[in-house]
Amino acid sequence: MVARKRSPLKIKVTEEHQCSVDLRLRILSQVPFFQHLSPAELAFVNRLFHEKGFSVDDLICSAGDPAEQLFVIADGRVKLLHYSLTGKEIVLDLLTAGEFFGSPATSRAEVYQDTAQAQTQACILTIGRDDFRQILDRYPSVVLKVLDIMSARLKAAHERVHQLSVLPVDQRLAGILLRLGDKFGEPREVGLLIQVRLSRDDLAAMAGTTTESASRAMSQFQKDGLIRSGREWVAISDRAGLEGIAGEEFET
Amino acid sequence: MVARKRSPLKIKVTEEHQCSVDLRLRILSQVPFFQHLSPAELAFVNRLFHEKGFSVDDLICSAGDPAEQLFVIADGRVKLLHYSLTGKEIVLDLLTAGEFFGSPATSRAEVYQDTAQAQTQACILTIGRDDFRQILDRYPSVVLKVLDIMSARLKAAHERVHQLSVLPVDQRLAGILLRLGDKFGEPREVGLLIQVRLSRDDLAAMAGTTTESASRAMSQFQKDGLIRSGREWVAISDRAGLEGIAGEEFET
DNA sequence: CGACGAATTGAACCTATTCAAAGGGTGTGG
DNA sequence: CCACACCCTTTGAATAGGTTCAATTCGTCG
Numbered sequence A, B: 001m002v003a004r005k006r007s008p009l010k011i012k013v014t015e016e017h018q019c020s021v022d023l024r025l026r027i028l029s030q031v032p033f034f035q036h037l038s039p040a041e042l043a044f045v046n047r048l049f050h051e052k053g054f055s056v057d058d059l060i061c062s063a064g065d066p067a068e069q070l071f072v073i074a075d076g077r078v079k080l081l082h083y084s085l086t087g088k089e090i091v092l093d094l095l096t097a098g099e100f101f102g103s104p105a106t107s108r109a110e111v112y113q114d115t116a117q118a119q120t121q122a123c124i125l126t127i128g129r130d131d132f133r134q135i136l137d138r139y140p141s142v143v144l145k146v147l148d149i150m151s152a153r154l155k156a157a158h159e160r161v162h163q164l165s166v167l168p169v170d171q172r173l174a175g176i177l178l179r180l181g182d183k184f185g186e187p188r189e190v191g192l193l194i195q196v197r198l199s200r201d202d203l204a205a206m207a208g209t210t211t212e213s214a215s216r217a218m219s220q221f222q223k224d225g226l227i228r229s230g231r232e233w234v235a236i237s238d239r240a241g242l243e244g245i246a247g248e249e250f251e252t
Numbered sequence C: 001c002g003a004c005g006a007a008t009t010g011a012a013c014c015t016a017t018t019c020a021a022a023g024g025g026t027g028t029g030g
Numbered sequence D: 001c002c003a004c005a006c007c008c009t010t011t012g013a014a015t016a017g018g019t020t021c022a023a024t025t026c027g028t029c030g
Helices: A021-030 A039-048 A129-138 A140-166 A169-184 A200-207 A211-223 A239-246 B021-030 B039-048 B129-138 B140-166 B169-184 B200-207 B211-223 B239-246
Strands: A050-054 A059-061 A069-075 A078-083 A089-095 A100-102 A115-118 A122-128 A185-188 A191-194 A227-230 A233-236 B050-054 B059-061 B069-075 B078-083 B089-095 B100-102 B115-118 B122-128 B185-188 B191-194 B227-230 B233-236
Touching (some): A021 A039, A021 A069, A039 A129, A059 A069, A069 A129, A089 A100, A089 A169, A089 A200, A089 B140, A122 A129, A129 A140, A140 A169, A140 B089, A140 B140, A169 A185, A169 A191, A169 A200, A169 A211, A169 A233, A200 A211, A211 A227, B021 B039, B021 B069, B021 B122, B039 B129, B059 B069, B069 B129, B089 B100, B089 B140, B089 B200, B122 B129, B129 B140, B140 B169, B169 B185, B169 B191, B169 B200, B169 B211, B169 B239, B200 B211, B211 B227
Antiparallel strands (some): A050 A122, A059 A115, A069 A100, A069 A122, A078 A089, A078 A115, A185 A191, A191 A233, A227 A233, B050 B122, B059 B115, B069 B122, B078 B089, B078 B115, B185 B191, B191 B233
């Protein structure tokens, strides 16, 4: 009905999902908890990491498995999720290059808490728990950074609990789109394009609702001129409008 | 209708909510991240803490205020919560002696993420961010413990997101009762009595529903012989039965 | 171009919320 | 020690919002 024929998404398709040494060092230097290290220190850190490529939809780790690795995304997008007993999917977070997941914990006998799935082709840097521990011992400042990030994630999770508790579907969805726009948005003619393949299923799994409800809400947003959207892509055309719907984002 | 006249709760009423030096040291030695310190080290840590008493319903800190302190509960119960714009209350966690809240983060310009309210009379040990930082620098093992606890809390928050996303009210409530039983339960004639003043409002705020819905579910549980409950108290009489309703607690 | 997967839309159903009113337990003050 | 007032709790009935099931349309890729 509206002019939105072709997908404006540009999806990278690298045949080999491998990263050069250069890329590895650049990525590691962008990871928040390594940012402040010197080149020499980074080189030491780099030596402890291994590298692994994944294709779309590959599982990187599964909730419940023994947690032995910490993962850093060098390239690509990773989806953190749970599955309910009924098979319903819950998306907990969407991560991009420079972010980590897996086990920052130091105790043994831990298991991965979430399943991580490659949402695009991805290059992942991995490090064993003991090797990571070695870094923490050697550079105490790193662990403080990790702590800050965990704090931020806990805050985000609490906010989500809040929203699931009190907001209706359309408000939750609007909030999700805004956050995705901040994190993955790129300015285009269609508006702020969210550079991720996002199906209605994915959005539903983030908002804690069904595909159909997500679709209805998105249709309404589009009718109201707040977004443009097609098959597996979304762009925000009226940020202020969406904010008006999301309403309560930060409150006491 | 059922024989449940008097509340079986025993609520402590200390006139002075203050703790002796003995209690302080004992509490600090129970805090998970100080557990492994020697008595001499604990004494050092103890000197950096201050002490403050609170009465029922007192606010200990408010979400949004500059986060300058980390709090350790010496005695009493503390409720972590948010308020929605519509005034609805969301209970994020219920803490007891030996647990901490507030700001373990090291960066400045942080604000408290949750509001903390004394649920009983309480004695709280506080420590400034810089003093806590001093402890972390001096005893690097402490920060690793803190990290583990943050991991555990993040996991709990993710589980709650999951439950809010896929489970109906009665299943969520059953799960909440089970967790409360594990944490606060004391065996009695009535069953596993949850040693906390718990109104239907509180339960609703934990389950992300309304007082009335919580009440209906609790009535049903009682009819089915799963719990005994009265004004602001709950006891679990059939744990297995509740588990059957809660159903999906730990899954992939 | 054809086929498959994604998105949309409709209608019936159901769960949970809302609004309202009545029934208890607790603690306080007479 | 009793009685009353207050607040918590329960229950009912009407409503709204979301889910479910089903059918159709639309895009994208081979």
